[in-house]
Amino acid sequence: MSETQPSRIAILGAGQLALMLAEAAKTLLVEVSCAGQESDCASRVAKVITVDLEDASEVANFAKSSDVVTIETENIDISIVEGLPLAPNARAIGIAQDRLAEKLFLQSCGISCAPFRSVDSVQDLRSAVQELGFPAILKTRRMGYDGKGQKRIYSDGDLDGAFEDLGKVPCVLEGVVRFDAEVSLIAARSRTGEIVFYPLIENVHREGILRRSTVPFAGVTNAMQSQAEGYLKRTLEELEYVGVLAVEFFVVGGKLVANEMAPRVHNSGHWTIEGSKTSQFENHLRAILGMKLGSTDSVPTVMLNCIGKMPSAAETATTPAVWRHDYGKTARPGRKVGHLTLPGSQHEAIERWYLLLNPEE
Numbered sequence: 151m152s153e154t155q156p157s158r159i160a161i162l163g164a165g166q167l168a169l170m171l172a173e174a175a176k177t178l179l180v181e182v183s184c185a186g187q188e189s190d191c192a193s194r195v196a197k198v199i200t201v202d203l204e205d206a207s208e209v210a211n212f213a214k215s216s217d218v219v220t221i222e223t224e225n226i227d228i229s230i231v232e233g234l235p236l237a238p239n240a241r242a243i244g245i246a247q248d249r250l251a252e253k254l255f256l257q258s259c260g261i262s263c264a265p266f267r268s269v270d271s272v273q274d275l276r277s278a279v280q281e282l283g284f285p286a287i288l289k290t291r292r293m294g295y296d297g298k299g300q301k302r303i304y305s306d307g308d309l310d311g312a313f314e315d316l317g318k319v320p321c322v323l324e325g326v327v328r329f330d331a332e333v334s335l336i337a338a339r340s341r342t343g344e345i346v347f348y349p350l351i352e353n354v355h356r357e358g359i360l361r362r363s364t365v366p367f368a369g370v371t372n373a374m375q376s377q378a379e380g381y382l383k384r385t386l387e388e389l390e391y392v393g394v395l396a397v398e399f400f401v402v403g404g405k406l407v408a409n410e411m412a413p414r415v416h417n418s419g420h421w422t423i424e425g426s427k428t429s430q431f432e433n434h435l436r437a438i439l440g441m442k443l444g445s446t447d448s449v450p451t452v453m454l455n456c457i458g459k460m461p462s463a464a465e466t467a468t469t470p471a472v473w474r475h476d477y478g479k480t481a482r483p484g485r486k487v488g489h490l491t492l493p494g495s496q497h498e499a500i501e502r503w504y505l506l507l508n509p510e511e
Contacts, residue, residue: 157439160213163222164190164198166477167415174431185212191477206230218438223292224413237392237438238413246413249291249322259384261408265325273311278323288312291320327407329400332368334418335378336396339386341440347379348446351418352481361508363418363453365425377406394434412466424473424491425451450494454507460488469499
């Protein structure tokens with residue numbers, strides 16, 4: 151596929167990740183269609199077709215006129231998409247949507263994970279906490295994101311209620327990691343096996359939701375960046391992966407402990423739109439279309455998520471060199487409605503905006 155040849159991509163989903171993929175597609179002369187609702191974010195820049203993503207025939211009909219199909223969330227029914235020209239592949243998505251399968255896979259690649267146990271019953275949970283101790287975190291194996299689908303457990307008295315609150319579904323119990331920092335690494339792998347990495351990103355979460363991403367991570371060393379790149383290279387090659395992959399890590403005493411992976415463009419990589427020569431969104435498209443990947447040369451940058459409320463254009467205009475990304479979503483508590491990106495040198499402006507967006511801190 152040549153870099154000047156228009157190509158057609160079908161995206162399963164039409165939220166903010168699809169929106170930013172569609173924006174990146176314009177520079178590559180790529181036609182994008184998104185499966186979702188007409189009111190979804192991506193409808194501002196791409197054709198959105200109403201599709202029931204749980205109906206195999208509807209999904210197949212939506213995808214049939216496209217060269218490649220990609221996703222904006224791993225929480226899809228693998229049986230529905232297995233026969234499609236999918237990138238990343240169904241195996242990678244299937245592993246990432248199951249916390250237990252994900253951890254077992256990462257361990258099989260020689261990647262350190264937090265201690266964990268499989269939990270299918272309260273009895274399993276009681277046995278697991280005896281091994282891992284308190285506090286611990288009980289997480290559903292599937293459908294968890296942004297702090298949803300998990301409960302902290304502090305004592306024996308929490309066990310029954312936590313399992314009940316999570317719907318008595320298969321879970322994973324994780325030991326709490328006393329970390330020095332949370333970071334993520336984003337990489338892209340092309341159809342030819344070419345791989346590019348972005349710098350390690352430092353992330354700040356509150357209540358399970360990403361609030362801030364900073365590049366470069368202040369505590370990064372060459373050895374740490376190399377360790378992270380080695381982990382992702384192993385993962386990408388084992389999965390025969392095509393597209394962007396993100397892995398979140400805890401930093402513990404200068405070493406990396408894997409938390410989870412995302413087989414898609416990632417919230418902690420939104421800074422790449424302005425902060426890197428090639429954004430994660432463009433590199434994902436390049437990868438899945440068989441194009442040469444773009445440079446990931448980057449400058450110091452900070453991304454701030456806007457949770458529950460989007461600052462107006464007039465408000466952000468008071469700060470030089472701030473990029474405002476409004477997803478066009480209805481505001482409600484805990485919902486990501488946009489993000490701001492600022493050059494990393496604007497320390498005072500960054501802290502001021504962080505406190506404005508997170509007044510409870």
